[in-house]
Amino acid sequence: MVDGRVVDFQASGTVLGLQVSSRGYVSHVTSRVRRAKSALFTLYRFRDLDARLKLHLVKALVLPVLTYPPIPLHALSRTAISKLQRVQNAALRFVVNHRWDDFVTMESLHESVDLPAINVRLHHMASQVWLRMQEKDWEQFLVLQELSDAAPDRSHGWFPRSLKALRDDPDPAPRYS
Structure with missing residues (x-):
C-alpha cells in the first residue's frame, strides 16, 4: 500500500534507475552493459x-x-562484475588504439591510463557513499547499520548486502577480466 492505494505485485521494476526483479539485479547489469556499449560505439x-x-x-x-548505482553494484557476483569489466576493457582499448588481438595485458592498459579496475572503482565509490551517510548522521544509515549488525553473516545471493561486502573485503584485488 502506497499513499492509501493498493499496489499490485510486479515481477520487476525500477527504483532510482536500478532495475530489480525477483532474480536480483541481473537485468540491470545486462541493460547497463548494453547502454555502455552503445555509448562506446558512438565514440x-x-x-x-x-x-x-x-x-x-x-x-x-x-x-x-x-557504475550507477555503486552501492548495489559493488557487491555483485564476479560474473556480473566481469561483464561490466569487459566493457571498460573495450573502452580502454579504444582510448589507446589497441586491437583485441594485440598482446597487451589489461592490467598494463589500466595502469597506462591510470584507471582502476571496475570492481575497485565500484568498491571505492560505495565506501565513499556509506562514509558520507555516516558522517551526516543520516537516520536511514543508522537503521541499515543496525540491521547489518543484527545479522552480520546473513546474505542472499541475488541481493548481496553492501555493508557486508565492504566489511568482508575492505581492499579488493583488482580483476581485469
Whole structure:
C-alpha cells in the first residue's frame, strides 16, 4: 500500500534507475552493459582524437553508465562484475588504439591510463557513499547499520548486502577480466 492505494505485485521494476526483479539485479547489469556499449560505439567516430581526449570522453560517457548505482553494484557476483569489466576493457582499448588481438595485458592498459579496475572503482565509490551517510548522521544509515549488525553473516545471493561486502573485503584485488 502506497499513499492509501493498493499496489499490485510486479515481477520487476525500477527504483532510482536500478532495475530489480525477483532474480536480483541481473537485468540491470545486462541493460547497463548494453547502454555502455552503445555509448562506446558512438565514440568510435572520434577514434583519431588524442588519447587524453578519448579517455575524457570515456570517463564522461561510458563509465558513469557502468557504475550507477555503486552501492548495489559493488557487491555483485564476479560474473556480473566481469561483464561490466569487459566493457571498460573495450573502452580502454579504444582510448589507446589497441586491437583485441594485440598482446597487451589489461592490467598494463589500466595502469597506462591510470584507471582502476571496475570492481575497485565500484568498491571505492560505495565506501565513499556509506562514509558520507555516516558522517551526516543520516537516520536511514543508522537503521541499515543496525540491521547489518543484527545479522552480520546473513546474505542472499541475488541481493548481496553492501555493508557486508565492504566489511568482508575492505581492499579488493583488482580483476581485469
